[in-house]
Every structure is written in structure tokens, then in C-alpha cells.
Amino acid sequence: MIALAATQLTIGTRLRGVDAAFAPGRITAICGPNGAGKSTLLAALAGLLPPDSGQVLLSGEDVTTMHPRSRARAIGYLPQDGEVAWDVAVRSLVALGRMPHGDTAAEPVERTIATLDLETLAGRPISKLSGGEKARALLARVLAGEPQWLLADEPFAALDIGHQLTLLRHLRRIADEGVGVVMVLHDLGLAMNHADEVIVLDKGRLAASGSPAEALSAPIIEQVWGVTATWIGEPSGRALVTR
Numbered sequence: 001m002i003a004l005a006a007t008q009l010t011i012g013t014r015l016r017g018v019d020a021a022f023a024p025g026r027i028t029a030i031c032g033p034n035g036a037g038k039s040t041l042l043a044a045l046a047g048l049l050p051p052d053s054g055q056v057l058l059s060g061e062d063v064t065t066m067h068p069r070s071r072a073r074a075i076g077y078l079p080q081d082g083e084v085a086w087d088v089a090v091r092s093l094v095a096l097g098r099m100p101h102g103d104t105a106a107e108p109v110e111r112t113i114a115t116l117d118l119e120t121l122a123g124r125p126i127s128k129l130s131g132g133e134k135a136r137a138l139l140a141r142v143l144a145g146e147p148q149w150l151l152a153d154e155p156f157a158a159l160d161i162g163h164q165l166t167l168l169r170h171l172r173r174i175a176d177e178g179v180g181v182v183m184v185l186h187d188l189g190l191a192m193n194h195a196d197e198v199i200v201l202d203k204g205r206l207a208a209s210g211s212p213a214e215a216l217s218a219p220i221i222e223q224v225w226g227v228t229a230t231w232i233g234e235p236s237g238r239a240l241v242t243r
Contacts, residue, residue, distance in 0.1 A: 008054035014040040016204045024180040029191035032201035038184040046077040072100035076147030082138040091122040097144030
């Protein structure tokens, strides 16, 4: 099992002494108010932000000292605002996800294109896509690399409800196959109903962690977000009512 863990991670004032462990084969949601340090933690887990103190360890190895190609094969990272330097076709963009492996294997590229409902867009330039279509194409590039860990910052933000559900099913499937999935989520309903574990950050510190029911309990929501909230509905189908 290839475990991912942060130990006493500190990055300026954005993260302060955060300990967190992530299990392969599980979906973990990182939640918290704006400015809580969620994106900073995700980038640090990907090895893109060296900490002032503490470490991020992938199977016991410091991610900041790993060979970039080895790290890229193991960790697929999707930032919140992905940029595309060249106006390539969607299929060419997705194929770039194979670069860490040194190949352009067609099968994972075409499979990912089909999974994210991009077949009719595969020949279209990125500049001709809508925001939601571009978001799916960028995610497909990451998934085509078949990483052992998928780190995604707000992957549902630009997607309509149908594509959100399609992506959720795909993420559950790859998690069941052993991939570790870590996502920054603002939508607490998605985290409650679809994550296996939840980490809550507040002002750069760890405020709660555990099962969704534990980490997103009404007292935690009131403490961290400052709102009175109640969960209604059955497990896996809960809705948050605030007042």
C-alpha cells in the first residue's frame, strides 16, 4: 500500500503544524472556509510547495526529493485554474498525461476521453471549449496518466450536475481499484455523501478529521464556518440546511 502523509506541515501562515494521513483506495475531501489553507495543503501533497517545516511522505519518501518523473507517475495533480500553453486539440491534451510514462499509449487516452464524455470534442481545440468542457479535458489529462494518487482542487466547480455524477462514479471506481483520491471541496453535501474521510482546515490549522459524519458534524460546522446547520436525509443522501 502506497500511503501519503503530512507530518507537522508548516508553510508560512497558510499551514501551521498540520498532520494528516491519506489511505489508498479511499476518497478524502479537504474542506474549510476561504483562506483555510486547502489549496496550499493539496499543492504541498503534490510536492509543489516545499514546507518551511515538516514533511510530505509518499510511501516513506519525501515528495520534494523524489525524481520529478517518478513523482509525476505516482501523483496526478489538478489545480483549480488549469492553464493550457498551446491551443491543441482535446485528444492531444489528454495524451500529454502519458508523458511521465514516456509513451502516448492510446488505450488509456481513449478510455479516459470516453469516461469523461469527451468523444465528440476530441478533435476540437481547447480554445473552442466551454468552461465545463475545458475542466473535463484537463481532468482527463491527469487521469490518462493512471496515477496512484489523484489530487484535485475543486474538480466539480465548473461541471453541470450530470457530469458531476459521472465524475463521482468514476472517482469511486478508481478508488475501489486502489487509487487514493484527495479533493478540495467547498460543497459540504458532496463531501458528506461521497467521501470516505474528511479533513477540515481552519486558518491554516487542522480543525477536524474523520468520517464525514464526524468531521462535518453540526458543532464543527458552526465552529469553523460560523453558521448553524442541520443535516437531513439518510446516509449517502443527506442535505445541509443552514439558518
